[in-house]
Amino acid sequence: MKLRRFGGLILIAGMAGLGLLLPGWSRFLLTLALARGLLVLGVALLMQAGLVSFGQGLFFAAGAYAVGFAARDLGIRDAGLGVALGAGAGLGIAALTGPLLARYRGIFFAMLTLAFSMILYGILVKAYRITGGTDGLRIPPPTFLGWSLPEEHLGSGLYLFTLACTAVMVFLIFRYLRSPLGYTVRAIRDNEVRVEYLGLSVSRALYITVLLVGAMGGLGGALSAMSVGHVDPNLAYWTTSGEFVFVALLGGTGNVFAPLAGSIVFEFLRTYAYKYIPYTWQMGLGLVMLAIVGFAPGGLWSLYELIARGMSGWTWSWKRGV
Amino acid sequence: METALIILTDGLVYASWLFLISAGLTLIYGVLRILNLAHGSLYALGAYAAASVVLLYFDRGLWPMGSYLALLGAALLVGAVAGPLIERGLLRWIYGRDPVYQLLATYALFLILEDLMKLVWGVNPYYAYKPYGLLGIIRLGGIPYPGYSFLLLGVALLAGGSLYFFIRGTRIGRLVVAMIHDPEISAAMGVNVPRVSLLTFTLGAVLAALGGAFTAPMISVVPGLSVEVIVLAFAVVVIGGLGSLEGSAVGALLVGLVRSLMVHRIPELELFAIYLVMAMVLLLRPHGLFGMEEVRRV
Amino acid sequence: MDVVLETRGLTRTFGRVVAADDVNVQIRSGERVGLVGPNGAGKTTFLNLITGYVRPNRGRILYRGTDITGLPPRVITRMGIVRSFQIPQLYPGLTVLENLLLAIAARSGRGLDFWGPLGREHAVAEAMELLGAFQLADYARRPVGELPEGGRKLLDVAMALALRPTVLLMDEPTSGVSTQDKFGVMEVLMEVLGRAGVTTLFVEHDMEVVYRYAERVLVFYNGRVVADGDPQALFADAQIRRAVLGWE
Numbered sequence: 001m002k003l004r005r006f007g008g009l010i011l012i013a014g015m016a017g018l019g020l021l022l023p024g025w026s027r028f029l030l031t032l033a034l035a036r037g038l039l040v041l042g043v044a045l046l047m048q049a050g051l052v053s054f055g056q057g058l059f060f061a062a063g064a065y066a067v068g069f070a071a072r073d074l075g076i077r078d079a080g081l082g083v084a085l086g087a088g089a090g091l092g093i094a095a096l097t098g099p100l101l102a103r104y105r106g107i108f109f110a111m112l113t114l115a116f117s118m119i120l121y122g123i124l125v126k127a128y129r130i131t132g133g134t135d136g137l138r139i140p141p142p143t144f145l146g147w148s149l150p151e152e153h154l155g156s157g158l159y160l161f162t163l164a165c166t167a168v169m170v171f172l173i174f175r176y177l178r179s180p181l182g183y184t185v186r187a188i189r190d191n192e193v194r195v196e197y198l199g200l201s202v203s204r205a206l207y208i209t210v211l212l213v214g215a216m217g218g219l220g221g222a223l224s225a226m227s228v229g230h231v232d233p234n235l236a237y238w239t240t241s242g243e244f245v246f247v248a249l250l251g252g253t254g255n256v257f258a259p260l261a262g263s264i265v266f267e268f269l270r271t272y273a274y275k276y277i278p279y280t281w282q283m284g285l286g287l288v289m290l291a292i293v294g295f296a297p298g299g300l301w302s303l304y305e306l307i308a309r310g311m312s313g314w315t316w317s318w319k320r321g322v
Numbered sequence: 323m324e325t326a327l328i329i330l331t332d333g334l335v336y337a338s339w340l341f342l343i344s345a346g347l348t349l350i351y352g353v354l355r356i357l358n359l360a361h362g363s364l365y366a367l368g369a370y371a372a373a374s375v376v377l378l379y380f381d382r383g384l385w386p387m388g389s390y391l392a393l394l395g396a397a398l399l400v401g402a403v404a405g406p407l408i409e410r411g412l413l414r415w416i417y418g419r420d421p422v423y424q425l426l427a428t429y430a431l432f433l434i435l436e437d438l439m440k441l442v443w444g445v446n447p448y449y450a451y452k453p454y455g456l457l458g459i460i461r462l463g464g465i466p467y468p469g470y471s472f473l474l475l476g477v478a479l480l481a482g483g484s485l486y487f488f489i490r491g492t493r494i495g496r497l498v499v500a501m502i503h504d505p506e507i508s509a510a511m512g513v514n515v516p517r518v519s520l521l522t523f524t525l526g527a528v529l530a531a532l533g534g535a536f537t538a539p540m541i542s543v544v545p546g547l548s549v550e551v552i553v554l555a556f557a558v559v560v561i562g563g564l565g566s567l568e569g570s571a572v573g574a575l576l577v578g579l580v581r582s583l584m585v586h587r588i589p590e591l592e593l594f595a596i597y598l599v600m601a602m603v604l605l606l607r608p609h610g611l612f613g614m615e616e617v618r619r620v
Numbered sequence: 621m622d623v624v625l626e627t628r629g630l631t632r633t634f635g636r637v638v639a640a641d642d643v644n645v646q647i648r649s650g651e652r653v654g655l656v657g658p659n660g661a662g663k664t665t666f667l668n669l670i671t672g673y674v675r676p677n678r679g680r681i682l683y684r685g686t687d688i689t690g691l692p693p694r695v696i697t698r699m700g701i702v703r704s705f706q707i708p709q710l711y712p713g714l715t716v717l718e719n720l721l722l723a724i725a726a727r728s729g730r731g732l733d734f735w736g737p738l739g740r741e742h743a744v745a746e747a748m749e750l751l752g753a754f755q756l757a758d759y760a761r762r763p764v765g766e767l768p769e770g771g772r773k774l775l776d777v778a779m780a781l782a783l784r785p786t787v788l789l790m791d792e793p794t795s796g797v798s799t800q801d802k803f804g805v806m807e808v809l810m811e812v813l814g815r816a817g818v819t820t821l822f823v824e825h826d827m828e829v830v831y832r833y834a835e836r837v838l839v840f841y842n843g844r845v846v847a848d849g850d851p852q853a854l855f856a857d858a859q860i861r862r863a864v865l866g867w868e
Binding site: 104119123246281289 | 351357412415416421422423425426427429430431432433434436437438440441549552553556557560564590593594597600601604605608609
């Protein structure tokens, strides 16, 4: 246990150092990757329950626009408050849509999540007087506890802040996975009927998970908004959600770090693919996806583990420490 | 009174379009149990192919009314080529696998097709409006209405009718339905599953391409068509019940009419009409209007 | 002894098949009842009805005097009626120990807690004890898939036991368990259940097991209970032996 915590701290310190050393553009990508990684993590969590969310854009946009409205209408620019509001927005939307979602599985669940995110998209586009329509909203540079960072340090500041938030979320997810709820959710994927026969409410378990995923997604959206400086309705479009699903598959869902690692890889991959093969980067993405589905369904992480453990097959990284 | 006629007609026309784009999707899901995220891309392929064919056609100065056959031909070509290619080349490998991976595989296909279309046709819009213009304006209760819309209606009815005849009247059609209802028993009874799968997917592809081909003269054919279509098609399929062709038809009708009503009465809600209908239907009938429930045994 | 479980006029049809036909049964607290009969006689349906998995077309089910007809399995389980399955219903993605720990957590009302580990010390101890009783302790940290068929069955029963039931319904507890282990397992099972005063109903096809461990036998045939009583007396009845149990 102690070794793990120690390892975790080293990792955070390492990431912090790395971020500060990287050139501005790379650091920006890393920041974005971490923020978006939280949404990928949400996809992964739901996949554990056997559900695919094709509507993460819903929480992403909710969190992002929450920051936008807070800045524009309430004059709130504090980063801490911003993410709290973002997480709250995500949580709120999850609370609203959760009861309906928790009743469905498989394709229906996926389609419902997609539909909800598209509804939000429609609202964001149509209510242009409030939301700025397709132009979106501008997000002013955030402040940290009242301090405004000078421009050259803003990127680093945001990076460290994002890193901190992500670390906290990762810690919480670790706890969640080792908790009864975490196991129940995985049990639901295996055998839903038996879970009910244990006296547990499957829909309640899923609802709580959706709440968690929503809050996390809103947090990610808020962080992303603050780094990019701009929000627009596309955040809620289904193709954005599709990307999160793709990254979840890319990274693998066998480990808490896998989605984050996948997100980082993807962010850099996408930027360079766009730079070098601008007209075929989508195709490239598609081919990579097919390759993973075909040869490494556990994602890149499973490949890494395969190599690291010498072909033992099963990965038990979720299941240690009982 | 005229407005009611317009609302009805608008609704029917939109419903026709919705039926064309969703019938293939529900058929494919029903038989192959795969939700084809690339369905919209097949639609777009149909549109691009149709645009090219039409432009070529009128370049040759052929009989204008025959351009509709050209549209049909384009759709059939796309379906007959892309269908088997995709089914044998990709789908065959993912049958029976975890639905998540199937979803992702078809999503990958969508991405690939998107760029493929960009490579072949470029990013500039195509205008193939001649077949549209040929049918002129019809007076509907005194109000001008494009004649082409009725062609679309006709195509949908024809497609629906053919499907109906195919399903009820032909042996293969009944095999397809049997597979929708019970794939295991069908296989056990000697149905040539691979052949029926190939046929079904090709049929679904043709339907999608048909939708795209006949829509092409009404719009500017640009990249990104697939993205919008997919969401709408899915919603209709969910409303009607996965795998049910009658469901698609009724669902399309329902959404078409509701949307038309909104467009004319509460325009702000037009975008949401389809999702509202979906939410309402699911609340009352969780599996869609004609959805088939799956029995779970313990 | 008072009646802990009772069915009145319980009827359930599936299309033309009458799976339960006006079943009237009274089970007294602490009884050990064997449910026998040919395949398709309605034994599993009976269990499904009592546990709320299936709703009866007619009739009522009373547990300790309370009407529980139509309640969902989740509620019925929490009330104390627990069931184990003919085909073991396990969680293949978790280890053997984790399967059991989840049951224990569910019993303690912690099933949906997201803070705190799944396996607290005393829970692990309890789980290991249970596994030990069934001789599965060696498999504790292995995936469920590595269990032999009989072991899977035992785990399924163990999970049911972990819920500390008042009434335990077992669907073929020894099917899949090797002949030499059968009696050993039943001994342990019955002893544990006896000590805890658990009312036990078990569907069984192995008549020796029924003979040895059931105080009372309900014979099912075509959805009806055609005989109810002492196993010795019942098995002595030639008619029952032939028509229902298929013996000569």
